Amino acid sequence: MIIEEMTMPEFEAGLKRCRTVYLPFGSCEEHGSHLPLSTDTIEAYEVGKRAAERIPLFVAPPIHYGSCRSTSCHPGTVSISTGTLKAILKDLVRSFRAQGMKNFVVLTGHAGGSHKMALQDAGEEMIVEFDDINVAVVTEFDLAKEAGAPLIETRGDAHAGEIETSRILHSHPQLVKGTAPEEYPSFPNGILVRDKRSFWPGGVWGNPAKATAEKGRKLETIVADRVVELVKTLESRAW
Known part of the structure; x- marks a missing residue:
């Protein structure tokens, strides 16, 4: 059930089938010279849609902005504060709860x-404020990296590399502008750097050349499977 496409009566009828809402968080962030700034948002939203094809699940409209520190100096990255991010999630939980939701799956593509810590903090505060809800906070990347490990050839792949390029080649190939050089940045340990781009010029962490649309399809399926499992676990008891 894709909320942004539903009517009021459809939403009301959906509550008779399901009281779980999937909240996709993304970012407006550089992803090298070849991937769109909305990569994180696309990944999180697409996984929710795939999961909703398998089980009753409300999928909320995505949040297109996140807290982006490492890429803050790269062109195209538009970041919000962790305080704002927390406030957004808490307001959404309160409003969806008022609409009848009981279970909240927060999946962030960034x-x-x-x-991630801001979203976890907000979730922790919400389960203290309301004792009748369940909340899960997970990252799309962690699920993809863990479950899709046999598919990934690039060791240490993390950002705009093999995993993310594969994902966008599968779901939105028209948005992929070729590839980008392999890159593995190294920041000084413990030092807070002002000019982060000087340590990470290309904005890639991994090897985009190893990406394929077929890997992206398999990764999306794997992550959607994990989301379905998570929803069932969340709905099975009061946590």
Whole structure:
């Protein structure tokens, strides 16, 4: 059930089948010279749609902005604060709960450390505020990397490399502009760097040349499978 495409009566009828909502978080962030700025958002939203084809599940419209620190100096990255990110998730949970939702699956396509921690913090605060809801917070990248390990040839692939390029080649091939050079940046340990792009010029972490649309299809399926499992687990009991 894709919420942005539903009417009011359809939403109301859907509540008789399901009280779980999938909240896709993304970013407007550089993904090398070959992938769109919306890569994280596309990945998170597409996985939700695939999961909703298999089980009753509300899929909310995606959040297109995230907290992006490592890529903040790269052209095209538009970041929001962790405080704003937390507030967005908390407001969404409160509003969806008022509409009758009980289970919340927060999947973020952007896997930045501060971004993920902000979403986890917001989720923790929500389960304290409301004792009648369940919340899960996961990253699309972690699910893809863990479950799709046998498919991935690039060791240490992390950003705009083999995994993400494969995903977009599968779901939105028209948005992929060729490939980009293999790159593995190294930031100084413990030092907070102002000019982050000087340590990461190309904005790639991995090897996009290893990507294929078929790998992307398999990865999307694997991650959707994990989301379905997560939804069933979340709905099975009060956590």
